[in-house]
Amino acid sequence: MNFQQSFTEIQSLLTALNHDSDRFVNALRQQHVFHLSFSQISTLEFCQHRYYLQYILNQEPDPLPDYFTKGKLLHQLIAHGYQAQMSGNVPSLEVLEEELFTSELACESVHLTNALQLYYRHRWQVERVLAVEQPFVISLADDLPPLVGVIDLVLQDGDAIILVDHKTGCNFYPYDELQVAIYARYIQSIYPGYDCQLFYDHYRWVNHLERIRKPAFQRTLVELHKDQWQTDLQRITSAAGIIQQIHVGSSPTHSGACFRCPYQHICEFSYRRAN
Numbered sequence: 708m709n710f711q712q713s714f715t716e717i718q719s720l721l722t723a724l725n726h727d728s729d730r731f732v733n734a735l736r737q738q739h740v741f742h743l744s745f746s747q748i749s750t751l752e753f754c755q756h757r758y759y760l761q762y763i764l765n766q767e768p769d770p771l772p773d774y775f776t777k778g779k780l781l782h783q784l785i786a787h788g789y790q791a792q793m794s795g796n797v798p799s800l801e802v803l804e805e806e807l808f809t810s811e812l813a814c815e816s817v818h819l820t821n822a823l824q825l826y827y828r829h830r831w832q833v834e835r836v837l838a839v840e841q842p843f844v845i846s847l848a849d850d851l852p853p854l855v856g857v858i859d860l861v862l863q864d865g866d867a868i869i870l871v872d873h874k875t876g877c878n879f880y881p882y883d884e885l886q887v888a889i890y891a892r893y894i895q896s897i898y899p900g901y902d903c904q905l906f907y908d909h910y911r912w913v914n915h916l917e918r919i920r921k922p923a924f925q926r927t928l929v930e931l932h933k934d935q936w937q938t939d940l941q942r943i944t945s946a947a948g949i950i951q952q953i954h955v956g957s958s959p960t961h962s963g964a965c966f967r968c969p970y971q972h973i974c975e976f977s978y979r980r981a982n
């Protein structure tokens with residue numbers, strides 16, 4: 708495969724779509740331009756068959772887990788808050804709550820209302836919001852497919868560029884350094900000379916903010932170790948090799964933890980179906 712050509716095609720797509728992340732993700736899916744993403748790599752590592760269902764057959768889990776919709780909606784609302792901030796307005800919590808209640812995505816609203824309050828309390832107030840939901844493509848090596856991603860939030864504070872990724876869930880899970888390592892490489896390529904800082908903002912779903920014993924919000928600074936990049940690159944290279952094989956017809960293995968898999972109700976290899 709000609710990866711340089713794929714990279715150029717994806718760059719042109721980004722320009723044509725004016726860097727709109729939703730349209731970019733949809734267009735990439737439809738146009739079959741070969742690429743990698745952190746989500747693809749982590750899905751493949753979880754279970755190759757899940758990769759096959761999700762990225763080759765383009766199947767959605769059925770039923771769609773509530774946490775998918777909740778996470779998506781919170782990302783949208785937080786993005787709208789920071790977009791307003793980027794235009795010089797302080798977004799009001801009431802406006803975001805109104806947006807939540809009128810959303811077409813139906814899901815548990817108590818968790819979301821609480822998460823919105825946490826966002827409002829802990830939102831970043833630094834010099835500038837540079838980008839919200841920023842799609843990107845980067846070429847890491849000539850023999851690797853281009854890597855794409857969408858960075859939730861890019862901020863500037865003096866000489867520092869701050870990247871923020873929003874995480875949601877019932878708990879605070881350990882993060883995967885590979886994701887931010889990729890984001891950092893992209894940001895360092897477009898803002899050379901700046902200090903790059905990376906954070907995860909975790910939102911934990913809770914029913915009662917006033918009754919919780921452990922925090923429902925956690926901001927984690929991610930320390931990237933220089934020596935780690937070679938290991939990260941090996942991980943990406945290994946996943947890229949398997950993904951290419953699956954795309955040309957190799958049978959994916961199915962070694963994942965089915966009880967944690969959103970495809971467990973429709974997958975023919977799920978332990979639920981086997982038993």
Ligand code: SF4
Nearest residue numbers: 754757963965968974
């Ligand atoms: S249900 Fe199990 S075998 Fe099927 S895709 Fe998920 S993890 Fe893989």
